[in-house]
Amino acid sequence: MTEGRLSLYLRENGYRLAGRVYLFLGFIFLLLPITFLILFSFQRNVYSSLPLQGWSLQWYDKLVEDGVLFDALLNSLYVSPIAATAASVIGFLAAYALNRFVFPGRILTATILILPILIPPLILGVSLLGLLSRLGLHGQLYSIIIAHTLLLTAPAMAIIQLRLAQMPPTLEEAAWDLGANELQTVWRVVLPWALPGIAGGWLLAFTFSFDEFIIAWFVSGFDQTLPVTVYNVMIASHDPSLNAIGTIVFGLLLLTLLGAELLIIPLFMRRRRA
Amino acid sequence: MANESASAVAGGTVADLEARGIAKRFGSVVAIERVDLDVRRGEFVAIMGPSGCGKTTLLRIIAGLERADAGTLLLRGEDIGDVPVHRRSTRLIWQDYSLFPFLNVRKNIEFGLTLRRHDKKAVRTKVEAVAELVHLDHLLSRRIGQLSGGEKQRVAIARALVTEPEILLLDEPLSSLDAHLRIKVQSELTVLQRELGISFIYVTHNQSEAFAMADRVVVMNKGVVEQTGRPAEIYNRPETHFVAEFVGANNIFEGRVSDTAAGTVVVDCSHGTVQIAGHGNRIDRGAAIELVVQADKLRRRLDGEDGLNTIRAVLKGREFTGSQVIYYLETAQGVEVKMVLQEPFTEGEGTEINSELELCWAPEDTVILGHRDARQP
Numbered sequence: 103m104t105e106g107r108l109s110l111y112l113r114e115n116g117y118r119l120a121g122r123v124y125l126f127l128g129f130i131f132l133l134l135p136i137t138f139l140i141l142f143s144f145q146r147n148v149y150s151s152l153p154l155q156g157w158s159l160q161w162y163d164k165l166v167e168d169g170v171l172f173d174a175l176l177n178s179l180y181v182s183p184i185a186a187t188a189a190s191v192i193g194f195l196a197a198y199a200l201n202r203f204v205f206p207g208r209i210l211t212a213t214i215l216i217l218p219i220l221i222p223p224l225i226l227g228v229s230l231l232g233l234l235s236r237l238g239l240h241g242q243l244y245s246i247i248i249a250h251t252l253l254l255t256a257p258a259m260a261i262i263q264l265r266l267a268q269m270p271p272t273l274e275e276a277a278w279d280l281g282a283n284e285l286q287t288v289w290r291v292v293l294p295w296a297l298p299g300i301a302g303g304w305l306l307a308f309t310f311s312f313d314e315f316i317i318a319w320f321v322s323g324f325d326q327t328l329p330v331t332v333y334n335v336m337i338a339s340h341d342p343s344l345n346a347i348g349t350i351v352f353g354l355l356l357l358t359l360l361g362a363e364l365l366i367i368p369l370f371m372r373r374r375r376a
Numbered sequence: 377m378a379n380e381s382a383s384a385v386a387g388g389t390v391a392d393l394e395a396r397g398i399a400k401r402f403g404s405v406v407a408i409e410r411v412d413l414d415v416r417r418g419e420f421v422a423i424m425g426p427s428g429c430g431k432t433t434l435l436r437i438i439a440g441l442e443r444a445d446a447g448t449l450l451l452r453g454e455d456i457g458d459v460p461v462h463r464r465s466t467r468l469i470w471q472d473y474s475l476f477p478f479l480n481v482r483k484n485i486e487f488g489l490t491l492r493r494h495d496k497k498a499v500r501t502k503v504e505a506v507a508e509l510v511h512l513d514h515l516l517s518r519r520i521g522q523l524s525g526g527e528k529q530r531v532a533i534a535r536a537l538v539t540e541p542e543i544l545l546l547d548e549p550l551s552s553l554d555a556h557l558r559i560k561v562q563s564e565l566t567v568l569q570r571e572l573g574i575s576f577i578y579v580t581h582n583q584s585e586a587f588a589m590a591d592r593v594v595v596m597n598k599g600v601v602e603q604t605g606r607p608a609e610i611y612n613r614p615e616t617h618f619v620a621e622f623v624g625a626n627n628i629f630e631g632r633v634s635d636t637a638a639g640t641v642v643v644d645c646s647h648g649t650v651q652i653a654g655h656g657n658r659i660d661r662g663a664a665i666e667l668v669v670q671a672d673k674l675r676r677r678l679d680g681e682d683g684l685n686t687i688r689a690v691l692k693g694r695e696f697t698g699s700q701v702i703y704y705l706e707t708a709q710g711v712e713v714k715m716v717l718q719e720p721f722t723e724g725e726g727t728e729i730n731s732e733l734e735l736c737w738a739p740e741d742t743v744i745l746g747h748r749d750a751r752q753p
Contacts, residue, residue, distance in 0.1 A: 270472065270474065272470050272472065272474040273474055273476065275441055275461075275468075275470075275474070276468075276470065276474035276475075276476075277476075277487070278440075278441070278461045278462045279439060279440075279441070279461060279462070279466075279467060279468050280462075280467070280487055280488035280491070280535065280536070280539060281462050281463075281488050281491050281492075281539065282462055282487075282488075282491050283462050286491055290487075291476060294476075294478040294479075295477075295478060297478075
C-alpha cells in the first residue's frame with residue numbers, strides 16, 4: 103500500500119523532486135567549504151582534517167594576540183567604505199554628465215572612465231605603484247584608497263548610469279518648470295531617483311574593494327588590507343587563525359545582510375503601505 | 377505676485393501672451409516656420425494639429441524649455457525670451473504628468489513652494505487649499521504609484537496651480553485617460569479654468585477636445601498657423617484646404633468659377649455646377665477654387681426639390697458609429713463623397729452598395745476655401 107503510494111508520488115512529482123535534489127546539491131557545493139571553515143575555526147585541529155579533536159577558542163585567542171590579521175580587517179573596513187563612497191560620488195557625477203549632456207569628447211570621457219576595469223589588475227597595480235611612488239603617495243592606506251577609487255568608479259558608474267537611463271527626461275524638466283535651478287534639480291530630483299542605483303553601485307564597489315588583492319598588494323606598505331595580509335600569513339606559515347578571521351568576516355557579512363533585511367526592507371515596505 | 381497683477385486688470389481684454397514671429401528648427405528640420413499667437417487674459421486657447429506640426433515645440437518655447445531661433449515672446453507685456461525656464465511664471469502639464477515617483481502626493485504638490493525660503497505653515501495651508509480645489513484632499517499621503525490616471529493628472533494640475541502661474545500650458549493632458557474619464561476631466565478642466573480666471577494654452581491633436589473646451593482654436597500644420605478662430609468658425613468656415621481636411625468630415629470639391637452674378641457664385645466642378653450663396657469676398661471669374669461641404673449637410677434629394685446643389689454618386693460603403701451613419705460614395709469622375717446622417721436609410725430604397733444615389737445640399741452650406749494652397753502638391 104505504502105509502496106504503491108510512493109511510486110505514484112514519484113511518477114507525478116519526479117521531475118520536481120529531481121530538481122529539488124539538484125538544487126540541494128548545488129547549495130551543499132557552495133556552502134560546504136564555508137561550513138568547514140567555521141567548524142575548524144572552533145576546533146583544536148592544527149590542520150583542517152578529520153577527525154575532530156574537540157571544541158576550542160584558541161585560534162581566536164591567537165588572532166587577538168598576534169593582532170596582524172585583526173588590524174588588517176580594521177584597515178579593510180576603513181579603506182573599502184571610503185573607496186566605495188568616493189567611487190559612488192564620482193560615478194554618479196560622471197554618469198549624470200554623460201547621460202544629460204552632449205559635449206565634444208563625450209565618448210572619450212566615457213571610455214577613459216571605463217578603462218581601469220578593462221586593464222589587467224597586474225598592469226594597473228605595477229603602473230599605479232610607479233606613479234604613486236613618484237608622487238610620494240605610495241605605501242600608505244590612502245594609496246589603496248586612491249587606487250581602489252580609480253578602479254571602482256567604472257562599475258559604480260555603470261550601475262548608476264543604468265538607473266539614470268531609466269529616468270524620464272521630463273522629470274528634470276518638470277522640476278525646472280516648477281522653479282528649481284540646475285543644482286536644486288540634481289539634489290531634489292535626480293539624486294532621489296538615482297538612489298537605488300547609487301546604493302547598488304556602492305555595495306558592488308565595497309565588495310570589490312574588500313576582496314581586491316593584486317592592486318592592494320602592489321601599492322600598500324606596512325598597513326595592509328585583509329586579502330594582502332591573509333596572503334602574507336599563508337605564505338609565511340600554516341596558521342589556523344585564518345579560519346577564525348574568515349569566520350569573523352563571514353559573520354559580519356551575514357549580520358549586515360540580516361540587518362538590511364530586518365531593518366531597511368520593512369522600512370521600505372511600511373512606507374509603501376502608508 | 378501673479379495674483380496682484382491679475383486682480384488689477386479686468387480679465388478678457390488684456391493680452392497675457394503675445395508671440396511674434398516665433399521660429400524654431402532642430403538641425404535641418406523646421407519645427408516652427410513662423411508663428412504669431414495672442415492669448416488674452418483668462419482665455420482658453422487650444423492649439424490643434426497633427427503630430428509634428430510644431431504645436432508641442434511652441435508650448436515648450438513658451439514654457440522656456442526650448443529657445444526660439446527668432447521672434448519675440450511677451451508675457452503680460454514683458455519680454456521673456458531670455459528668461460530661463462525656472463524663472464518663468466508659466467507652468468506646463470505633461471502628457472505623462474511627470475510626477476516625482478519618490479515623493480508622495482503632498483510632497484509633489486509642495487515642490488514648487490519649497491525651493492526658496494518659505495514658511496512651513498503657509499505652504500501647508502496653500503497645498504491643502506489647492507488639494508481641495510482639485511478634490512485630492514483625501515489622497516495627500518498617498519504614493520504616486522498608488523494613484524489612478526485621473527488622480528495623477530489632478531496632482532499634476534495641483535502641483536502647477538499651487539505656484540500661482542500666470543498661464544497654464546497643457547500638453548495633451550487627456551490622451552492617456554480612457555474615453556469615459558476624458559469627458560469628465562474635460563468638463564472639470566473647463567470649470568477650473570473659469571474659476572481661476574487664468575489663461576490656459578492647451579495642445580491637442582483631438583478636435584473634439586479642442587472644440588469642447590476652448591474659447592479659441594489655433595490650427596497648426598507644418599510649423600505655421602493655418603487658421604485661428606472660435607470653434608464654430610473653424611468648424612463651419614474652414615479657410616484652408618488643410619483645415620477643411622483636418623477638421624472632421626468635409627467634402628472638398630475642386631472647380632473653376634463660371635459666374636458671379638446676383639450674390640451667388642457658380643462653379644463648374646467635375647460632377648456638374650455648384651451654386652454658392654452668401655459669399656462675401658470678391659472672386660474673379662475663371663479662378664480655380666476649392667469648395668467645402670460638410671458631410672452632415674449632405675442628404676438624399678427628394679423628388680421635386682429645386683434650388684439645391686445636387687451630385688450623383690455611387691454608394692461604396694457605410695459605417696455605423698452609434699449616433700450616426702457615415703456613407704462613402706464616389707462620383708463617376710472618381711471624386712470621393714462623404715455623407716453623415718443621424719438616421720440610417722430604411723432598407724429597400726435602392727440603397728444597396730453600388731447603387732447610384734442623388735444627393736443634395738443648400739447653396740448657403742458651401743464654403744469657398746482660399747485660393748489653392750501653394751504648399752499643397
